[in-house]
Amino acid sequence: MKAFVMRQLHQVGFVEKPIPKAGPNDAIVKTTRALICTSDSHTVHGAIGPRSNLTLGHEAVGIVHEVGSGVRRFKPGDRVLVGAITPDWSDPASQAGHASQSGGALGGWKFANIKDGVFAEYFHVNDADGNMALIPDGISDESAVYCADMLSTGFMGAENADIPIGGSVAVFALGPVGLMAIVGAKLRGAGLIIGVDSVPKRQELGRFYGANAIVDYSRADPVKEILRLTADQGVDAAIEALGADETFQCAVKVTKPGGTISNVGYHGKGDFVQIPRLEWGVGMAEKTIRTGLCPGGRLRMERLLRLLQTGSVDPTRMTTHTFGFDQLEKAFEMMDKKLDGIIKPLITF
Amino acid sequence: MKAFVMRQLHQVGFVEKPIPKAGPNDAIVKTTRALICTSDSHTVHGAIGPRSNLTLGHEAVGIVHEVGSGVRRFKPGDRVLVGAITPDWSDPASQAGHASQSGGALGGWKFANIKDGVFAEYFHVNDADGNMALIPDGISDESAVYCADMLSTGFMGAENADIPIGGSVAVFALGPVGLMAIVGAKLRGAGLIIGVDSVPKRQELGRFYGANAIVDYSRADPVKEILRLTADQGVDAAIEALGADETFQCAVKVTKPGGTISNVGYHGKGDFVQIPRLEWGVGMAEKTIRTGLCPGGRLRMERLLRLLQTGSVDPTRMTTHTFGFDQLEKAFEMMDKKLDGIIKPLITF
């Protein structure tokens, strides 16, 4: 089969690989739709170190091609969604409620990290019963594929933020994850959602997805603006969806005492991420800093699909471009360089 | 001033009373709008025992008339919302996070219980700084007054239900509190909301406020219907918004293992409320039963008002009837007997 791989650092391309085989608890899925993620770029540029011919991609839906002898809930022909994170559910970290950390830090992240990803004609799913979900009739592949990572990660940002009904939230950076964090904040009952971004298209999508106010950090100090919008109280929660030290600091600064900073962004640079000491209340202002990695699992995916079914969110508005599988090289380059106002490119197989 | 009182058990009417005076931490509010609650009926018919000339009512907004010497955040002329429950915030129960139970079980409930209520030209508010909220410009009194009890109680029903994003919820009885529990469930991100009621007008409002499905218990066994709608899994949470033993039992039965039964209804009859033993998993199925009394307080009221500001909910759709203060006797009778499809009668002063 054809697979789109990271040949080595900074270099991608297509290679031929054998179709993977299913162990007792596994499934093999024939890919139908996939999305490119900014994380794929990070990977290619060294975020997880060098790799050789590793198949990229972790957001996909498809048709079950083969299941292992121990798989009870799926059979060939089923149309399925697979979480980007596919934990080992019996690992102690999973038993402690941190399945994405099963097998060690970030250990639930297997696709395009410790095994081949989904940018191939077929891909392998560990613990199929625990990590896949049937896509109900009436939900398109194009929509369902967003649950794998974008909805799950963005909503997690809001869940970790511990937003009270009627509470105030600031979301820093309105890429796809930030946009879904806005939806997540709305789904938790936020009364005021402030989106922070400078790109007009992202601002517009921010408003579409539920932001009550937009702060353009290129025109005004976002900390001052957010304090102004909250009568100098600060927000109950700030969601960092970029992964930059400066943004993280802003998130701490705009959060009121007793509030929560929910980090979603991948921090790729520097030895440290810095907490501004005074605005952190010299270590005593009860500002909680939480982080997370995209929740996976059948239950999570089923719940996200339900929100598509009831029309609570339409993620396809984020699909700015569509490509065939054989155009992945071009699609990847556009995403890598963020060309043509690209937000999320859909890949069809 | 004129006050509408419970003269004695089962008897209401108007009496003259002096305008109340404010102690150091208190305020006196000139009433502008109020709502009648089914609880007022319960009170008149003996729910809290006999009372003599107790002013009724606990849902009101108004204009600050007088403040005590220690009140720092409000001044005469302010347009304010007052929570139906006005806790003593320094009480140990409040310090433990259960302000509505300050001073003993249900002790935060003072209006028309341990002191005069709000169906009068003026009413008294204890701990004004802690229990009132300014109504922002642009929010009408007619809308704000719903925050005092209906939004706060209904949303609490959903908060206590611990609904996960995308989770499933059944709401039993679609009176005003049940309807606001539906909104609350939506605000917490429920993926499937099932409303249970037999009255067409209430079913219609249930759909308007966000129910994805309606079960008419007069036409089908609600337990069977809800199990059918959830592929025999049961719901993640059931909200009891009636206060009947039978409904409570249904709530336990339709909740899946590990789920939550959130009781909101006032249970007025019998020595016991009964848990069905087998469906409760013989005491081991991890079905949690939670109860609550309407949260009050400035913070709560401010957060609810914010949701009105952003248009997240329009409670005025529940106002089926409007009366002048001098028509309260008639309004009360209609509410007491649930005449003319009445849901919530608004009183103007």
Place this chain on the structure above:
Amino acid sequence: MKAFVMRQLHQVGFVEKPIPKAGPNDAIVKTTRALICTSDSHTVHGAIGPRSNLTLGHEAVGIVHEVGSGVRRFKPGDRVLVGAITPDWSDPASQAGHASQSGGALGGWKFANIKDGVFAEYFHVNDADGNMALIPDGISDESAVYCADMLSTGFMGAENADIPIGGSVAVFALGPVGLMAIVGAKLRGAGLIIGVDSVPKRQELGRFYGANAIVDYSRADPVKEILRLTADQGVDAAIEALGADETFQCAVKVTKPGGTISNVGYHGKGDFVQIPRLEWGVGMAEKTIRTGLCPGGRLRMERLLRLLQTGSVDPTRMTTHTFGFDQLEKAFEMMDKKLDGIIKPLITF
């Protein structure tokens, strides 16, 4: 191999069975020590319906005899503890944090319920990596075997009770689970632990394990006594460790508004378990009722073993009798009839 079984309702005895075989994720354990549980009696007398030649027992330790091809963390010869509850960790209920309910209500309970139990020379463990734990050197089998159910269930009673540091707790019934609930309450930092029992030996053990006061319900009304001991405030939490309607009612009555009733007992009789309406605050006093089934899993077992290692608890004080495997019939009868002041009989293999 020899197995001690429930032949049919109300009848037990020994039978010959083949040594079980391990599937890919399973292990076979050679039993070294086991404990009889009151649940075994319940089972024999019909709690889970009729069974034919079902091997009894769910509390055991042993030596790994065989592991499946997919088992990574254990090998033949390892000395292991196996939780009484052996969940399917990839089930949605487990993913929701309710592993003991995996596969349906109480579904994590497999031993002597949906498959053969541990009263045999060998027993079968599903998902061995997730459900077994190595016993560290220096911890005896006689002590470790208590972790399987007694410590896990009793401590769960305290964990579900949500006890604040310095809080007050009442534990109803001081059988082995109630005694371990006392230890659990102490381990959560309770400031006042009241044990309720009428049997002198159990009262004595209650004091040994940390009760600050004992209430003998055969001599005084336990509700009145507990209110007296708490200056009429009631306790922050009540743990029901018997499974009787009357005890459950007492637990609700002695719990203060905002407090928690943690049910641990198996309720085996009647159509309903009854909540006293008035003391439940007519459904509004914020008294939470929680239930649970013994937590299993490698992580749980490892944590419990650690408490044995540091000497935080010595469960062997509950071992009132010791029998060889071939004496199980006699041991079972003594436990069934609670003869000779029996608390917990240890079985050696």
Place this chain on the structure above:
Amino acid sequence: MKAFVMRQLHQVGFVEKPIPKAGPNDAIVKTTRALICTSDSHTVHGAIGPRSNLTLGHEAVGIVHEVGSGVRRFKPGDRVLVGAITPDWSDPASQAGHASQSGGALGGWKFANIKDGVFAEYFHVNDADGNMALIPDGISDESAVYCADMLSTGFMGAENADIPIGGSVAVFALGPVGLMAIVGAKLRGAGLIIGVDSVPKRQELGRFYGANAIVDYSRADPVKEILRLTADQGVDAAIEALGADETFQCAVKVTKPGGTISNVGYHGKGDFVQIPRLEWGVGMAEKTIRTGLCPGGRLRMERLLRLLQTGSVDPTRMTTHTFGFDQLEKAFEMMDKKLDGIIKPLITF
């Protein structure tokens, strides 16, 4: 009356002041015992900026001298404990469960910050009903005074750490707060408590109060040592009780994915407190960072006193020195310079 004050930056001494007067909700307490805190040193050296003749001290017990007209639970002559933090309980931050942040960041901290402290013959207590607790007979002043800050802060460190029963904890720095964090960890059921300090007397007290292992960072890399002690898994929780950037970094490094870093220390230097990026899992390892300021309030104090009553902790072992009120200058200097192995100096009035 005589008061021991911060005359100006870096300078302390005695001055005469009038006895304070009680407002409607206040009390005046005649001091009997007090403790000096390292925070007093921080204050004198500029932690909260310049002050002029501000009375120092925030840990005290005494006899009620006067109460305001609205105080219902206390009367002159009562022997009382006053929390170091005396929140405004009706403030929105308190209503949100963050009373120590009432009135703004760290706003519950009033003594020797925004009003005179307790190192005087009499001191003033705001909201007396909410902020004082009766000291039960049988508890000495010398013991009770530790509840005001040391027990409350240290235990908070453990509470915020969200320690599971049988979990592992590292406590960095074994000053009085770190020692009480050890006790707190034990009270939450920790199965392994590792104390980190280089001072032999503190190590000894660490073991006395419950540490299962001591790491001397002056002899070995504490991160490596803690990983070694936890089989390379890291701890479930790390408590930072010093307030140093380097220690904070160690705390992040030794905490396992999904674990919690509970910061208790006051961070007095630098623009930033630094999170080590890689060990923080590049912002995705689900390591939660929490902070807090000593919880105050009647309920808290009553619960802490209960633990003294049942003998769960004896804080007086930390009293290394005792001084009369008139010796405060010398006592302060010894504490300021940490002379003679001083841990906690008791002041008698």
